[in-house]
Amino acid sequence: MFIFWHRIFKSAWQSFRRNGWLSLVAVFIMAQALLIVSILASLNVVVGSTIKSINERIDVAVFFKETAPEADILLLKQAAEGWPDVREVTYVSSQEALNKFLEENRNRDIIRSIIPEQENFLPASLEIKVTDPYKIESVVGQMRNGQYSKLISETSLEDNQKIIEKLRNVSGFIQRSSLILAVVLVGIALMIIFNTIRITIFTRRQEIEIMKLVGATDWYIRWPFIIEGMMYGVIATLFTTVLLALGYAVIVRPMMTSYLISASGNPVFSVSFLIFLVGLQLAVGLVVGGMSSYWATRKHLSI
């Protein structure tokens, strides 16, 4: 068994080396396909974080009547935090709302001059963030129909309905189009790899015929081709990793420092993501390289 695998690997490496240009072209094309896959994965992360940040901005405020006791509002907050669709509930007391308002308008003297100094005219509220922007209506409905419904004066949902609708549409559109783009481009990348390997094996179909006539079994012929296909994948991955590292240093990092791509201050491209990217390419290269060789040799082995 050892001698079998030793010969298979030796033969694969020998043919990779001696087919020089053919191997180089195959590696180069495969690297381009893997680059498409990596760029797509990176784009997916950017899209994901963009959608996340859009969704984070979609929230609803529930305002309470002046008479509503704080203890009851806090009980409602506690209850709402237990609802499955609710991500976060923040209590903003009447005083906090006023402080915030004054802070936000500290340079607007006209506004400051018309509001009463002592009397607080702002209601207490609960600011609710949901897990899924489409759940906002049901969460608000749940509050309005619950035991504390009498305490509620109004919600921001009525005013913000159109903006929420728009944000939801944008995020849905980005999600759908990035998925379609991903499917199409990954499909193209896989086809490129498969066809490249098919062509390299097609140019060597006579070798397969000779090996068969000399009495080699199908697997003895096929394995070196499969391993060669996988070698294209490994070398192409090394190549694209260098390119990606360069791209990261030259393009992504400056964009990140200028907050062009980032979600709530967290870096989008972490080291673990880059390791994932290399792993992804390696997996695609090995699996697709090997499988393509398997399929491509099948046709020529039937003599």
Place this chain on the structure above:
Amino acid sequence: MIEFDKITKHYGAHKVLDSVSFTIRPQEFVTLVGPSGAGKSTLIKLLLCEEKPTFGRITIDGKDIHLLKEKYIPYYRRQIGVVFQDFKLLPNKTVAENIAFALEVSGLPDDEIDQEVAKILELVGLKGRGDSFPKELSGGEAQRVAIARALVFKPKFLIADEPTGNLDPKNAGEIAKLLLKINSMGTTVLLATHNRDIVDMINRRVISLDDGKVMRDKRRGKYDTNYNYQ
């Protein structure tokens, strides 16, 4: 003993072989002659299990080779040496590696392979050319490598399909001599050719094929000038 028993082969409506029957005895040298399209190459393809006959059977020592399961065909082919007109050498392997490949597939250890390859290279007169690649060889040399590869298994039976077709007369003559030498060492040889000089030089049993039928079978024959074999 190889027996061709009423071998018929159709490709669609076209009949390439029509009830061909003859027997090759052990250690015999048989020359198969006939014009292009006579069915020589088809007969050899059938013998190598590349194709199956439409009717009839080919038996070796009583066993029908076309009843072999597909997975046993590689092992069957290792018992037969084959030489082709276009040499069929692996272009990215050296002379020694081409010959060694035939032994590697059977799982022989490296040291034994090296010994066998050295011996066979000497037999075909290519000692010292082991590290050359096929593209660096002349036609005659390439055909010697092909013969060496066919012989390295020590097969009982060697098939040569137009082995001199791509060679000049001098090299063709030398290949014929080499085949005779191999036959004298105990290997049965089936040579398909339409080279008149070679047939006359070998002067052994000649089977003439034309239009898919056996026209003549002479125990010790010369080229039949009644046919235009070109």
